Amino acid sequence: MKTEGLSTLVALVEDNPGVLTKVATLFxxxxxxxxxxxxxxxxxxxxxxxxxxxxxxxxxxKQCEKHLYKLVEVVKVVDITNADRVDKELALVKIxxxxxxxxxxxxxxxxxxxxxxxxxxxxxxxxxxxSPYTIERFLSLAGDFGVVELTRTxxxxxxRGDVRRARGPVAARRxxxxxxx
Amino acid sequence: MIDRKVRTxxxxxxxxxxxxxxxxxxxxxxxxxxxxxxxLYDYPQIKHYLMRNEQGAGYAADGYARALNSVGVxxxxxxxxxxxxxxxxxxxMMDSIPVVFLTGQVATPFIGTDAFQETDITGVTIPITKxxxxxxxxxxxxxxxxxxxxxxxxxxxxxxxxxxxxxxFLDETDEPVPESVELRGYKPAGAGHRRMIRKAAELIDxxxxxxxxxxxxxxxxxxxxxxxxxxxxxxxxVITTLHGVGDFPETHPLSFGMIGMHGMYYANMAVSDCDLxxxxxxxxxxxxxxxxxxxxxxxxxxxxxxxxxxxxKVVPTAVPIVGDVKATLQILNPLVSANTHTAWLEELNRxxxxxxxxxxxxxxxxxxxxxxxxxxxxxxxxxxVVADVGQNQMWASQMFFxxxxxxxxSAGGLGGMGYALPAAMGVQVARPDQTVWCVTGDGxxxxxxxxxxxxxxxxxxxxxxxxxxxxxxxxxxxxxxxYNGRLMGAELINPDFAKVAExxxxxxxxxxxxxxxxxxxxxxxxxxxxxxxxFIVDELEDCYPMVEPGASLAETVER
Numbered sequence: 001m002k003t004e005g006l007s008t009l010v011a012l013v014e015d016n017p018g019v020l021t022k023v024a025t026l027f028x029x030x031x032x033x034x035x036x037x038x039x040x041x042x043x044x045x046x047x048x049x050x051x052x053x054x055x056x057x058x059x060x061x062k063q064c065e066k067h068l069y070k071l072v073e074v075v076k077v078v079d080i081t082n083a084d085r086v087d088k089e090l091a092l093v094k095i096x097x098x099x100x101x102x103x104x105x106x107x108x109x110x111x112x113x114x115x116x117x118x119x120x121x122x123x124x125x126x127x128x129x130x131s132p133y134t135i136e137r138f139l140s141l142a143g144d145f146g147v148v149e150l151t152r153t154x155x156x157x158x159x160r161g162d163v164r165r166a167r168g169p170v171a172a173r174r175x176x177x178x179x180x181x
Numbered sequence: 182m183i184d185r186k187v188r189t190x191x192x193x194x195x196x197x198x199x200x201x202x203x204x205x206x207x208x209x210x211x212x213x214x215x216x217x218x219x220x221l222y223d224y225p226q227i228k229h230y231l232m233r234n235e236q237g238a239g240y241a242a243d244g245y246a247r248a249l250n251s252v253g254v255x256x257x258x259x260x261x262x263x264x265x266x267x268x269x270x271x272x273x274m275m276d277s278i279p280v281v282f283l284t285g286q287v288a289t290p291f292i293g294t295d296a297f298q299e300t301d302i303t304g305v306t307i308p309i310t311k312x313x314x315x316x317x318x319x320x321x322x323x324x325x326x327x328x329x330x331x332x333x334x335x336x337x338x339x340x341x342x343x344x345x346x347x348x349x350f351l352d353e354t355d356e357p358v359p360e361s362v363e364l365r366g367y368k369p370a371g372a373g374h375r376r377m378i379r380k381a382a383e384l385i386d387x388x389x390x391x392x393x394x395x396x397x398x399x400x401x402x403x404x405x406x407x408x409x410x411x412x413x414x415x416x417x418x419v420i421t422t423l424h425g426v427g428d429f430p431e432t433h434p435l436s437f438g439m440i441g442m443h444g445m446y447y448a449n450m451a452v453s454d455c456d457l458x459x460x461x462x463x464x465x466x467x468x469x470x471x472x473x474x475x476x477x478x479x480x481x482x483x484x485x486x487x488x489x490x491x492x493x494k495v496v497p498t499a500v501p502i503v504g505d506v507k508a509t510l511q512i513l514n515p516l517v518s519a520n521t522h523t524a525w526l527e528e529l530n531r532x533x534x535x536x537x538x539x540x541x542x543x544x545x546x547x548x549x550x551x552x553x554x555x556x557x558x559x560x561x562x563x564x565x566v567v568a569d570v571g572q573n574q575m576w577a578s579q580m581f582f583x584x585x586x587x588x589x590x591s592a593g594g595l596g597g598m599g600y601a602l603p604a605a606m607g608v609q610v611a612r613p614d615q616t617v618w619c620v621t622g623d624g625x626x627x628x629x630x631x632x633x634x635x636x637x638x639x640x641x642x643x644x645x646x647x648x649x650x651x652x653x654x655x656x657x658x659x660x661x662x663x664y665n666g667r668l669m670g671a672e673l674i675n676p677d678f679a680k681v682a683e684x685x686x687x688x689x690x691x692x693x694x695x696x697x698x699x700x701x702x703x704x705x706x707x708x709x710x711x712x713x714x715x716f717i718v719d720e721l722e723d724c725y726p727m728v729e730p731g732a733s734l735a736e737t738v739e740r
Contacts, residue, residue: 014366018303018315025307059493066490072312072332075366 006035007061007081008157011050012042014073022071023050032056032064036089036132036154047075051156057081083159087131090153092117093139096146097124105145112138123148185357190319190350191220194283197326197358198227203254205230205245205610207238207603211258212298214285216350230610230639233631235262237603239269240592240629242280244567244607246273247590250403252333253607256283260298263344264305268597271309273340275594276424277397279333280340282310288348289317303344311339319352324359331362336369337488338401370487372512373504381459381483381500382516388457390479390525391417394440397424398462398486398506405429405586407510408461415520418529420448422463423578426589431582437529438539441469443575446536446726446737451529452477453735460484462506465495466594475733485509536739538726539579547695549573549648549718553580555695556618556646559702564616567591567608569601569625572654572724577620599628605643606636616644616706623649623675630681636711637686644705645687645713647678650720658723663730682713693717 013019020039027034035053042049054064061079068077097105102124109116109126112134118125126142128135132155139147188196194217198206205228210218221229232238235257246253257266263284273280287296292315303315312332314325322345329341372378385391399408408428412419412435419429420440429436438445440452449471452458458480463469465484470476473495481499484492485506492501502509541550553576556564562584568577568591583589590608592600605619626647636643648654657671679689688708692701698716705712726737 018307021304022307029308063490063494066492069366070488070490072364072367 005057006053006055007057007079008155009052009054009061009065009068010078010080010157011052011068011074012044012047012076013050013071014075015041015046015048016073019048019071019073022073023052023068026067026071027054027064030064030067032060036152038154038156040156051154053155080157080159084161085157085159087155087157088129089132089135089155091128091130091135091139092151093126093128093142093147094123094149095126095142096122096148098122101145105142108138108141114138185355187353187355189216189220189353190316190322190345191217192223193319193322193354193358194326194345194350195220195224195227197323197330198254199224200358201252201330203252204228206254206256207232207241207245207607208256208283209233209235209238209258209262211260211262211285213259213287213347214256214262214283214345214350216347217256217283217285217345220350230606230635232603232635234629235265236268236599237629237632237635239266239280239282240272240600240603241607241610241632242282243269243273243276243278243592243600244590244604245611246278246280246607247604248565248587248608248611250401250587252279252281252330254281254283258285258298259287259302260300262298263300263302267305267309268595270306270340270342272592272595272597272600274309274311276592277338277401278340279338281329281333282340282342284342284344285350286315286344286346289346290348292346303342306342309340310342311337313342313344315344316346316349319349319354320356322349322354323356327358328362328364332367336367370489370504372508373485373502375512377500377502378509378513379516381502382513384457384481384483384500385415385417385459386518386520389522390455391415391457391459391522392451392455392480393417393419393459393461394422394452394463395419395425395428395461396422396463399425399428400462400586402462402487402505402507403586404461404507404510407507407514409433411459411510411514411517414514415517416522416526417459418451418522418526420444420451422466422469423574423591423593425463426578427583427586430584432584435526437533439578440734442471442728443579443724443726444728444734444737445533445538445579446739447529447532447538449726449728449734449737450532452480453733454528455480458482460486461510462486464488464491467495468593470495471728471732471734471736475735538739539582541580544719545695546719547693547698547717548722549650549654549716550576550580550722551695552646552648552698552716552718553577553620555699555702556620557581559699559706560616560618564588564618565590565608565612567601567605567617567619569619569621570596570598571622571625572650572658573620573622573625573648575724576648598622598625601625602629602636602645603632605645606632606641609641609643617642619643619645621645621647622654623647623651623673623678624653626678627675633682633685633687633713640710642710645682645711647713647715648718649675649678649715650718650722651675652720655724661723678713678715688712690714691717
């Protein structure tokens with residue numbers, strides 16, 4: 001996944017049935033192209049966190065953000081494209097590997113801090129947790145052996161650094177906490 | 182008031198209607214909604230109007246909502262009933278009309294089994310509702326009903342659909358209706374940002390050629406007095422969008438009519454020449470702007486709208502103000518200096534005198550424009566006009582001078598033909614004391630002509646004016662102008678509408694000349710009850726002024 005021309009939005013949404021459909025429908029209807037979409041629980045009960053990587057930058061993304069906010073279930077949207085952040089994605093890659101190739105594939109996986117999680121007669125599965133960019137590099141090299149199956153979770157991401165204040169309207173106020181900046 | 186009385190789902194819905202002040206609803210029953218109708222039997226305070234197609238019910242609720250600037254209700258059964266509501270739902274979405282659509286659904290055990298009359302109507306209506314709900318348990322129903330009305334009416338209003346399975350209407354709960362609504366993700370704006378409002382006031386003070394563009398948001402927020410105060414204090418000409426018609430008295434010296442594809446010549450020129458646009462509650466629709474890069478080329482734009490997604494959607498904005506128009510103007514007006522713009526107004530008045538787009542051509546033939554003008558004269562402007570879509574809609578806005586708020590309604594956004602007849606019925610139900618004229622075409626009338634039966638049944642005294650030119654007029658106009666006169670599907674072979682009306686039990690009158698038209702209008706006005714007048718107008722008259730598709734407002738064609 002190339003990252004040029006892409007933007008990353010994090011949306012906190014009410015964990016109601018149909019929310020994912022609403023978000024997906026919105027993107028389709030307004031012509032925003034999704035590069036990857038990840039949904040899971042957040043630290044708040046009843047709130048899911050969506051990480052959406054979309055094609056486009058600038059005003060296009062601003063408009064996307066506004067349209068997301070129009071959905072009643074969307075509580076908060078943050079454009080973290082330019083934030084200092086930790087990007088991670090999990091990939092499972094089944095790579096063709098016969099005989100002597102195996103050790104080369106294992107070495108390649110190790111070089112990327114990957115883990116071999118399954119060994120078959122003519123293929124290995126490598127599990128890789130890394131940034132999308134690193135996964136791309138790995139896939140390019142693994143291509144020399146033959147990638148026979150691939151699944152990726154899509155990007156999940158989080159801004160780096162200390163907690164300075166309760167973040168956003170969903171975060172519960174913690175009485176007594178006094179984090180000086 | 183926490184009332185822990187045990188109630189059925191159907192009763193809860195009726196109770197919420199009453200709490201929300203809804204005393205009339207429009208619908209058609211069906212298998213899945215029968216338990217709701219059984220509850221309704223016990224609520225004589227809620228008058229149910231049985232429409233003849235769910236589309237008619239949806240549009241009637243839309244008209245009711247517009248006339249009262251409050252929430253309307255339409256109801257249908259599952260499946261085909263619900264899908265027949267789709268067009269009015271889409272229309273209410275486009276025009277920001279607060280309507281709660283209550284649909285029956287197959288019983289919860291059958292959902293997802295392709296049961297008889299099952300349609301996933303919440304799935305279907307995701308992109309055309311402000312919010313929708315499938316109520317899976319009666320315990321959720323009180324909260325959902327409360328939210329539905331709140332969401333429909335607050336912020337930028339819009340349609341909310343509540344899909345209720347048959348068993349949920351029957352199930353009982355002691356869950357009370359909550360007193361307030363708590364939605365973490367929904368916080369409609371109040372007044373705009375102070376700093377932006379100050380900036381707007383500075384721009385207004387500096388402007389030599391300002392124009393106010395007033396849209397639907399002025400009517401929704403009820404900012405008529407504030408708009409007038411601003412216009413008069415700083416002597417700023419006021420132009421409206423189609424949905425802004427009625428925002429500002431059209432005979433006021435500062436009123437320069439409606440802008441757009443068929444707007445007043447002088448309104449289009451004013452916007453093209455101005456140095457500042459004060460846009461109040463509008464979305465700069467493509468029918469308003471003409472070719473966007475050439476729209477108001479010399480102007481800075483102040484844009485006030487409650488929906489942040491409308492700001493900068495179409496036009497670049499110098500001062501964006503996200504907020505309610507009324508609340509914003511209440512802060513803005515005192516910051517704006519009293520001012521005059523004598524030279525600018527002289528220029529615009531000269532344009533208006535030399536290009537009187539609001540006058541019918543001086544023909545002997547009976548033109549469609551005459552029909553609207555004669556209705557204006559006969560009612561002395563004291564009527565509510567509900568226009569359909571097409572040429573009739575444009576002439577209804579051009580040839581009548583609207584003086585008061587909430588006196589002109591039209592489905593401008595979706596542009597669904599067939600709107601006017603049922604919507605006018607909803608308007609009349611909401612405003613029984615007013616004269617309501619439905620201005621429709623021979624094409625649009627036939628899309629929901631079945632509602633004449635409901636009009637007769639309930640004796641809803643709408644005056645239906647059919648602008649009958651034996652064509653889908655706007656189609657003919659475009660095919661003549663842009664497709665070398667190759668008319669295809671533009672001509673209509675019609676029944677005798679006056680006789681059709683009589684068959685429905687409605688008084689029918691046919692008028693073929695200017696004199697007959699005047700006479701028919703006064704007969705219709707004198708008659709206590711619904712009347713349909715079939716105005717046989719000139720078949721070939723085209724609607725002008727016109728901004729051709731792809732052209733700029735400055736290129737407005739007058740003939």
